[in-house]
Amino acid sequence: MKKFYFILAAAAMFLAIDANAQLGVGVGYNHGTTTTRIGNESDSDGLDGFYLEATYDWNFLDRGWGSLGLQPGVRFSYMGEYDSEEVLGVVAKESVNETYLDIPVHVKYSYDLGAVKLSAFAGPVFSLGLTSASKVSADDYMVKYHNYTGKTVTKGDSASSITPDGTPNYGRFDLKLGLGVGATFMEKFNVKLGYNIGMLNRYTGEQVADTKYKMHTGVFYVGLGFNF
Numbered sequence: 576m577k578k579f580y581f582i583l584a585a586a587a588m589f590l591a592i593d594a595n596a597q598l599g600v601g602v603g604y605n606h607g608t609t610t611t612r613i614g615n616e617s618d619s620d621g622l623d624g625f626y627l628e629a630t631y632d633w634n635f636l637d638r639g640w641g642s643l644g645l646q647p648g649v650r651f652s653y654m655g656e657y658d659s660e661e662v663l664g665v666v667a668k669e670s671v672n673e674t675y676l677d678i679p680v681h682v683k684y685s686y687d688l689g690a691v692k693l694s695a696f697a698g699p700v701f702s703l704g705l706t707s708a709s710k711v712s713a714d715d716y717m718v719k720y721h722n723y724t725g726k727t728v729t730k731g732d733s734a735s736s737i738t739p740d741g742t743p744n745y746g747r748f749d750l751k752l753g754l755g756v757g758a759t760f761m762e763k764f765n766v767k768l769g770y771n772i773g774m775l776n777r778y779t780g781e782q783v784a785d786t787k788y789k790m791h792t793g794v795f796y797v798g799l800g801f802n803f
Contacts, residue, residue, distance in 0.1 A: 597632040599765070603798020607654045607673070609777075612789040622671060624654035626796060632683065641686040646696060650677040652794070667713045674705040677771075679753050692759040700751040700771050707745060723747050744780035749773050749792060759802070768797040 607622045630648035655672040681698035707722040716731035725743040755769020771794045778790040 596634075597802050599630045599632065599800050599802040601628045601630065601765075601767075601798050601800030602626065603767075603796055605652055605654065605794050605796035607652075607792060607794045609790060609792050611778075612787070612791075614786045620656075622654035622656050622673065624652060626650050626652040626798065628798075628800075630800070632802070634685070641684055644683045644685070646679070646681040646683045646698075648679050648681075650679065651675070652677060654794075665713050667711065670710045671708070672710075673707045676703045676705055677701070677751075679771075681753060681755075685759075690760070692762075694757045694759065694767075695755070696757070696769070697752070697754050700753040702749040702751055702771075702773075704745075704747040704749075744778055745790075746775070746777045746779040749775050749777060751794070763802050765800045765802065766798070767800070768795075770795050 603626055605624055605626050607624070608619050609622075610617060610619045628648055628650035630646055632644055632646050634642045634644035636643040652675040653673070654675075655670065657668070657670045659666055659668045661667075678701040679698065680700075681696040683694055683696040685692050685694040704723060708719055709722065710717065710719040712718070717729065719728045721727075722745040723743060751771040751773050753769060753771045755767055757765055757767030759765040773792040775791075776789050777792055778788050780788070782788055
């Protein structure tokens, strides 16, 4: 009998958790920045793109002052930049493209105003770089460098594919601190904006004796979502 009551209690707890849980999907715009510091000098570059995500909201505390919950998720991000310039009648094209798989684990605070529910969230974001490539082309000639693997591919009169020895200088992994705010309408539609601050040095090459080389990335994003 005790075992039966235990199963009932466990089932009731599961149903209570499931009642406070919500699956969501979202899409939005993101802007990534890479800040490189060599000694006391720094320089920043930006890439624009989009993201697709799925989230799982679980509210574990509901009080008069609001609700507190956990929001893990998975996000695919694309960012890139394209530029072209004509020199002596030849059009030179340059592009950079990157894709990421991010796993955010946010602690989320929400306050229900009736027509709208406001929220703020923060937590770690575990980031894995999937692809990162820089490409330069002119007429029928092209050089493409894969930043994570060090592989260089050329197309043209002397096409080749070279994988050099050694370790590339750009690390795939990053741990970011995610911060953001959002609003949910009619319990289904939501908007949010946030910023992920890169905590790890993405430069993995050798350091010069008296000069520190650092590379940090960050991502600003704004998007729309739907809760099931």
